[in-house]
Structures are given as structure tokens and as C-alpha cells.
Amino acid sequence: MNDVAKASGVSQATVSYVLNNTAEISEPVKIRVLEEAEKLGYIRNSMARNLKMRRGNTIGLMVPDVSNSYYSDIIKHTEKIMREAGYFTFICITMHNPEIEDWYVTSLIEQKVAGVLVCYGLANKLTLKKFVNYAVPFVVLDDDLQQDVVDAPCVLINNIKGSFLAVQHFVSLGISKIAYCTEPIYNKSLQDRYDGFMLAINEFGLQQHLQHVYVGDDNTDISDMIWAGYIAAGEILSKSRPEGIFAVNDDMAIGVIRRLKENQIRVPQDIAVIGYDNVPLSNMISPTLTTINQPVHTMCIQGAAMLQNLIEGKEDLRRKIMLEPSIIVRESAPQIL
Amino acid sequence: MNDVAKASGVSQATVSYVLNNTAEISEPVKIRVLEEAEKLGYIRNSMARNLKMRRGNTIGLMVPDVSNSYYSDIIKHTEKIMREAGYFTFICITMHNPEIEDWYVTSLIEQKVAGVLVCYGLANKLTLKKFVNYAVPFVVLDDDLQQDVVDAPCVLINNIKGSFLAVQHFVSLGISKIAYCTEPIYNKSLQDRYDGFMLAINEFGLQQHLQHVYVGDDNTDISDMIWAGYIAAGEILSKSRPEGIFAVNDDMAIGVIRRLKENQIRVPQDIAVIGYDNVPLSNMISPTLTTINQPVHTMCIQGAAMLQNLIEGKEDLRRKIMLEPSIIVRESAPQIL
DNA sequence: CTGTTAGCGCATTCAA
DNA sequence: TTGAATGCGCTAACAG
Numbered sequence: 001m002n003d004v005a006k007a008s009g010v011s012q013a014t015v016s017y018v019l020n021n022t023a024e025i026s027e028p029v030k031i032r033v034l035e036e037a038e039k040l041g042y043i044r045n046s047m048a049r050n051l052k053m054r055r056g057n058t059i060g061l062m063v064p065d066v067s068n069s070y071y072s073d074i075i076k077h078t079e080k081i082m083r084e085a086g087y088f089t090f091i092c093i094t095m096h097n098p099e100i101e102d103w104y105v106t107s108l109i110e111q112k113v114a115g116v117l118v119c120y121g122l123a124n125k126l127t128l129k130k131f132v133n134y135a136v137p138f139v140v141l142d143d144d145l146q147q148d149v150v151d152a153p154c155v156l157i158n159n160i161k162g163s164f165l166a167v168q169h170f171v172s173l174g175i176s177k178i179a180y181c182t183e184p185i186y187n188k189s190l191q192d193r194y195d196g197f198m199l200a201i202n203e204f205g206l207q208q209h210l211q212h213v214y215v216g217d218d219n220t221d222i223s224d225m226i227w228a229g230y231i232a233a234g235e236i237l238s239k240s241r242p243e244g245i246f247a248v249n250d251d252m253a254i255g256v257i258r259r260l261k262e263n264q265i266r267v268p269q270d271i272a273v274i275g276y277d278n279v280p281l282s283n284m285i286s287p288t289l290t291t292i293n294q295p296v297h298t299m300c301i302q303g304a305a306m307l308q309n310l311i312e313g314k315e316d317l318r319r320k321i322m323l324e325p326s327i328i329v330r331e332s333a334p335q336i337l
Numbered sequence: 338m339n340d341v342a343k344a345s346g347v348s349q350a351t352v353s354y355v356l357n358n359t360a361e362i363s364e365p366v367k368i369r370v371l372e373e374a375e376k377l378g379y380i381r382n383s384m385a386r387n388l389k390m391r392r393g394n395t396i397g398l399m400v401p402d403v404s405n406s407y408y409s410d411i412i413k414h415t416e417k418i419m420r421e422a423g424y425f426t427f428i429c430i431t432m433h434n435p436e437i438e439d440w441y442v443t444s445l446i447e448q449k450v451a452g453v454l455v456c457y458g459l460a461n462k463l464t465l466k467k468f469v470n471y472a473v474p475f476v477v478l479d480d481d482l483q484q485d486v487v488d489a490p491c492v493l494i495n496n497i498k499g500s501f502l503a504v505q506h507f508v509s510l511g512i513s514k515i516a517y518c519t520e521p522i523y524n525k526s527l528q529d530r531y532d533g534f535m536l537a538i539n540e541f542g543l544q545q546h547l548q549h550v551y552v553g554d555d556n557t558d559i560s561d562m563i564w565a566g567y568i569a570a571g572e573i574l575s576k577s578r579p580e581g582i583f584a585v586n587d588d589m590a591i592g593v594i595r596r597l598k599e600n601q602i603r604v605p606q607d608i609a610v611i612g613y614d615n616v617p618l619s620n621m622i623s624p625t626l627t628t629i630n631q632p633v634h635t636m637c638i639q640g641a642a643m644l645q646n647l648i649e650g651k652e653d654l655r656r657k658i659m660l661e662p663s664i665i666v667r668e669s670a671p672q673i674l
Numbered sequence: 675c676t677g678t679t680a681g682c683g684c685a686t687t688c689a690a
Numbered sequence: 691t692t693g694a695a696t697g698c699g700c701t702a703a704c705a706g
Contacts (some may be wrong), residue, residue: 001683002683010692010693011692011693011694012683012684012693013686013691013692013693013694014685014691014692015682015683016684016685016686017686017691017692020685022685022686023686023691023692024691025691025692026691026692029691029692033345039690041467041470043443043446043447043467043471043705044447044683044684045388045447045449045683046384046447046448047383047384047387047388047393047448047449047682047683047684048388048683048684048685048698049386049684049698050384050387050684051382051385051683051684051686051696051697051698051699052683052684052686052697052698053685053698054698056384058448066409066412066413067406067409067410067413067617069404071405072404073404075403076403076432076560078402079430083440084436088427088444088448089428090425090427091426093412093413093416093429100420103420106380107425109380110380110381110382110383111383111384111395112382112383112384112678130378130380133378134380178681182465183555196571205676220372223413224617226617226618226621240370247463253658254621255621258623259364261623262686274684280404280561280563281689282616283565284563284592285622286593286595286623300586337688338699338700339699347676347677348676348677348678348700349677349699349700350676350677350678350679350700350702351676352677353700353701353702354675354701359701359702360676360702361675362675362676363675363676366675366676381699381700382698382700383697384698384700385682385698385699385700385701385703386686386699386700387682387700388682388683388684388698388699388700389681389699389700389701389702390700390701393683481699494691511703530676590680647683648675
């Protein structure tokens with residue numbers, strides 16, 4: 001900046017004024033400064049700028065994983081929205097590991113991020129308290145912290161309803177022997193899907209037909225949900241013989257279908273399968289997968305907007321937003337069996 | 338830091354010494370400072386620290402996309418390696434878009450990153466010159482800039498050989514009518530795969546049997562390679578009737594297989610298919626995919642090591658590393674047809 | 675061993 | 691309309 005000032009024969013302060021448009025500077029000076037800055041290829045130093053401004057132009061986005069199109073979708077959407085709003089996003093891959101989460105939270109605070117989007121919650125919710133202590137605004141996507149920590153703003157999707165839709169669809173197909181499989185229940189969303197499933201089972205009076213309910217354990221590799229589904233299906237088949245299997249996410253459903261095929265079980269004629277998330281792949285496999293669609297893009301937009309409001313100090317009264325899922329009927333559990 | 342100093346009755350400099358272990362401090366003082374820092378929940382300000390140090394503890398990782406397990410694998414590996422080395426990674430998703438690339442490069446320089454890993458090259462290679470101007474060290478993964486820009490260090494995989502292995506396998510199966518499909522040729526790696534394919538065709542004297550060669554155009558959605566493969570297969574079938582199709586990446590191969598199935602063409606009996614990358618999904622679809630495996634993990638380790646050497650000013654003599662691919666034979670092009 | 679001090683590059687108040 | 695001076699929080703050379 002000093003170089004630019006010298007080159008254009010003005011003071012460093014004037015250069016700052018011009019570059020940030022933060023004072024009325026005469027046209028000729030402005031033009032000269034801009035030209036010199038361009039010529040010298042000046043790029044400002046965010047360290048110095050943010051130190052002075054006492055706030056960074058970066059935000060954090062914490063997600064459990066990237067090898068999952070549900071998350072990578074969220075990453076792409078939010079990253080784009082925030083970039084267009086002028087923020088540089090720190091993507092933090094927590095792998096549901098408390099130590100890694102803690103490292104990221106600390107690093108994010110060190111970096112003086114303007115705010116954080118936490119996706120799908122953290123394994124150790126207490127870690128989020130650090131954000132509160134350091135007055136870092138954050139919004140939770142697809143998980144409700146409830147009274148766990150401070151009452152954080154969040155954007156949720158009605159997971160209870162999602163599971164309900166799945167069971168309802170099975171019932172409409174005349175299927176009553178239903179099995180369920182889920183990854184370990186890390187957060188409220190997974191809990192809600194589980195609860196919603198049980199609720200629907202009761203609602204439709206299917207208790208006595210309920211088949212094996214498989215819940216992954218800590219050995220579950222969250223990077224390979226397809227494999228987890230494959231394992232789950234094996235477990236389910238060894239204990240029961242359902243007419244329908246509902247998987248907590250599409251990747252698990254894909255694994256389930258793979259196992260069923262290997263066992264010469266026809267989908268959907270012998271066992272119908274429903275997934276959750278509507279990832280792109282769900283429409284690419286054979287049979288195409290009936291699944292629950294989540295309004296991911298809307299969630300990102302809303303979450304990003306809430307965060308920006310928090311950053312700018314606008315008290316947003318809509319502290320909790322609930323979005324509605326819908327069912328996408330495809331071949332693995334068709335309209336008519 | 339001042340608070341910690343006051344609380345423990347020492348000067349702010351002493352606190353800095355203790356926290357960074359940068360001077361011999363007496364045990365009692367050290368312990369007191371550490372305790373107070375812990376109690377106050379002190380987290381250092383990277384802006385100030387880096388401003389003073391004139392170098393950040395962040396690095397950039399530029400990738401074209403995240404919805405692709407090849408890239409997400411690279412992201413996870415490098416991110417982990419760099420995190421364990423104490424660096425916070427800025428993941429930059431360029432979508433092969435020159436404007437976005439430029440924004441990221443500028444932002445990375447603003448953030449005073451210690452170094453950058455550029456994966457698969459940039460659409461506009463000139464953008465990288467900014468790194469040179471600002472003396473930001475960078476290493477290119479899976480692409481060779483050659484004389485395009487400065488002669489940057491890089492870690493490559495022998496893509497010519499990869500394509501050769503695929504054609505060779507077809508030949509060993511008695512297949513000579515081979516088609517090829519690729520996304521738009523953005524970089525050297527894609528060019529090499531293409532060249533390698535052509536080379537092998539000539540080498541085995543298959544010129545007169547060569548079927549349609551499909552090259553994606555600018556409308557290709559790089560986030561949906563499966564779809565791109567689906568389109569490609571349609572195009573190929575409308576122009577020729579190969580016995581084998583070689584796809585430039587696994588996602589395209591999966592799309593190809595999907596289209597073949599829809600057209601009642603059996604894989605591999607009617608048409609055998611080979612992919613490239615060995616993504617996890619390739620072993621999960623039906624038929625499982627024969628593909629070319631890339632030593633991704635090794636590439637990340639080597640690239641990260643090179644970057645760290647550059648950052649630390651150790652002139653690394655091995656400026657170019659070439660790794661070898663291998664073929665993974667599965668059902669879509671089995672050992673014996 | 676510990677304290678004092680001088681910037682790092684920039685935004686901004688106050689004078690001119 | 692512009693310039694000089696100040697300090698953001700921290701590291702490191704130097705003095706004690």
C-alpha cells in the first residue's frame with residue numbers, strides 16, 4: 001500500500017480511502033491510485049485489515065464428511081452463497097470425531113471468523129460453547145441443539161415427518177413387515193428419523209409386524225455408508241424376513257439393495273426399499289431408489305441468511321426454521337407393487 | 338494475552354514466550370501462565386500473530402469439484418496431512434471456472450497462506466502467475482503445467498500408461514472394436530489419457546477398428562459425470578457399435594453402463610466397459626467396474642511433503658514425481674470373457 | 675530468566 | 691480533499 005502511495009504521489013491513507021471507497025476523493029487522484037494499484041498488482045493483506053477491523057471476512061462450515069453427496073451438496077451451495085456475499089469459507093471435516101471438532105473450533109476462533117455454520121451437529125456439543133464464549137455467531141443446519149448448549153438458531157428439516165412418509169408409503173403398498181436400519185444416532189436428526197419411524201409404526205398399528213431394527217455401532221465407517229448398509233442388510237436378513245426395508249440414508253439403502261441382489265432377493269417384488277436424502281446417485285442405480293427428498297438448497301439459503309443477519313447484528317426473530325420433506329417414488333418401492 | 342499476563346502477574350511478552358515455548362521460562366512462572374491461560378480460555382489471535390510473523394498457518398487446496406469421490410478423497414487425505422502438520426486448509430472449489438479460480442487465488446494471497454496445492458490444474462493457467470508474483474509456494478497435483486507458467490513442482494500419475502493398460506486389457510479379451518469417451522480435455526492429465534488411448538490403439542494396430550471417440554463439450558456438467566457418461570454412451574451407440582467402451586473416469590463409466598442396460602445391451606458380454614480412478618462406488622455397482630487405480634494417497638503424501646519443503650525453503654530437487662497406475666479387473670471387463 | 679520496546683499493514687480520527 | 695499519527699494483538703531483539 002505504501003508502494004502504491006509512493007507511485008501515485010499520495011499518502012498511504014489516501015490509497016486506503018480510494019481502495020475501500022471510504023472517503024470522498026477527487027476523481028483524478030482516485031484514477032491514478034487505482035491505476036497504480038492495478039499496475040503493481042496490489043492485493044491487500046487480510047491479516048492487517050482484519051486485525052484493525054477486529055473481524056475477519058471468513059466463515060466456517062463444519063460438516064461431518066465430504067464423501068457423501070448430501071454433504072457435498074451443502075458444501076457447494078453454502079460456499080457459493082457465502083462467496084457471493086464476500087466471505088471465504090473454511091470447510092471443516094469433523095468425521096464426527098470430538099478431538100478434530102475441538103481443533104477446528106479453536107482454529108476457527110483463532111482465525112477470527114465472522115461466523116460459523118454447523119452442519120448436522122457435533123459429536124461433542126459442549127465444544128460449541130467456545131463459540132458462545134468468544135461471541136462467534138453460529139447457525140446449526142439440520143440439527144437442533146435444544147437445551148444442550150445455548151439455544152442456537154437453526155434450520156431444520158422435519159425428519160419425523162420424513163420417516164412417517166416412508167412408512168405410509170409402505171402401508172399404501174400393502175407392506176406391513178417393515179425393518180429399519182440406521183447409522184449410529186449422532187444427533188437430533190437421526191433421532192427424529194428413528195422416532196418418526198417408531199411413531200408411524202404405532203400410528204398404523206404395525207407393532208406386531210415390526211421386523212429387525214438395526215442401529216450401527218461405533219465401528220461404523222461414516223465414510224462408507226454403502227458398506228454400512230450392506231452389513232445392516234445382512235444383519236436384518238439373519239434375524240427376520242421383512243417385506244420392506246427403510247434405510248436412514250440413501251447410501252445405506254444402496255448397500256442394502258446390493259446385499260439383497262446378492263442373496264437373489266428381488267427389489268421391490270420380494271422386499272421393497274426406501275432411502276432418505278434423495279442424493280443424485282439414488283436416481284442412477286438399478287432399481288432407482290424411492291427416497292425422501294430434503295430441501296437442501298432452501299436450507300442452505302435460509303441458514304446463510306440467518307448467519308449473515310447474526311453477523312450484522314440484526315436480531316433475527318425467526319430463530320428456528322422448519323422445512324418439510326417429501327417422498328420421491330421410484331422403482332425400489334413403486335406406486336403400485 | 339494482556340489479561341493472562343495481568344492474571345498471572347507477568348508481562349505480556351512472558352506470556353508469549355510461555356505459550357510459544359520460545360524462551361527459557363522458569364517452571365513456576367510457566368505453570369502459572371499456562372493455568373491462567375487455560376482458566377481464561379485464551380485462544381490466540383492468528384491475525385495479529387500472522388501479521389507479525391509475515392506468514393499464515395493456512396494453506397490452500399484448489400480442486401475442481403467436491404461431488405466426486407476422486408476429489409473428495411484427495412481433499413480428505415491432504416486436509417488430514419496438513420492438519421496434522423499444523424495447517425488449516427482453505428478448500429477452494431473452482432468448478433473449472435476461470436473467474437472463480439481468480440477470486441480464490443486472490444483471496445488465498447490476501448489470507449497470506451503459507452502455500453497452495455493445486456489439484457488437476459486450473460482452467461486459466463495464467464492465474465497461477467499471481468502466486469509466483471507474490472512468492473506463494475505451490476505444488477500441482479495430477480497435472481503438469483510444463484512451460485505454460487513457471488515450471489512448477491508437481492506430482493503426476495502416468496496417465497498415458499493408465500490408458501494403455503485399459504486398451505491392453507481389452508485386447509487380451511479379444512476385443513478390438515473400442516470406443517472412448519471423455520469429459521472436455523481441461524488439462525494435461527485428460528490429454529494424456531486421450532493420447533495414451535490413441536497411442537495404444539496404434540501400438541496394437543487397431544486403427545481400422547477404432548469406434549466413435551466422444552469428447553464432452555462445454556455444456557458438460559462437471560458435477561454430474563454419471564449423466565455425462567449416459568449422454569456419451571447414447572452418442573457412441575448412435576454412431577457405432579463397439580465391443581468395448583473405455584471411459585475417462587469411473588463416473589462416466591457408470592453412466593455408460595446405465596445407458597447400455599437401458600438399451601438391453603449386456604455388460605460385459607455384448608460390450609465390456611473399463612473406467613478410470615477406482616472410486617469406491619466402482620466396486621459397489623452391478624456389474625462391478627473394471628478400472629484403472631490411481632495411487633491417490635501416495636500422491637497426496639508426496640505433494641504435501643513437497644509443499645512443506647518449499648514452505649520451509651528446503652530446495653527439493655525432486656521437482657517432478659511420476660507415480661504409476663494399475664488396472665483393477667472386475668466384472669465389467671473380467672479376466673476372461 | 676523477565677520486562678521494555680518496536681514494528682507487522684492497515685483503517686481511521688483529527689488537523690490542515 | 692488529503693496527510694500525519696495512532697493502535698489493533700502479537701513476536702522478537704535487546705536490555706536488564
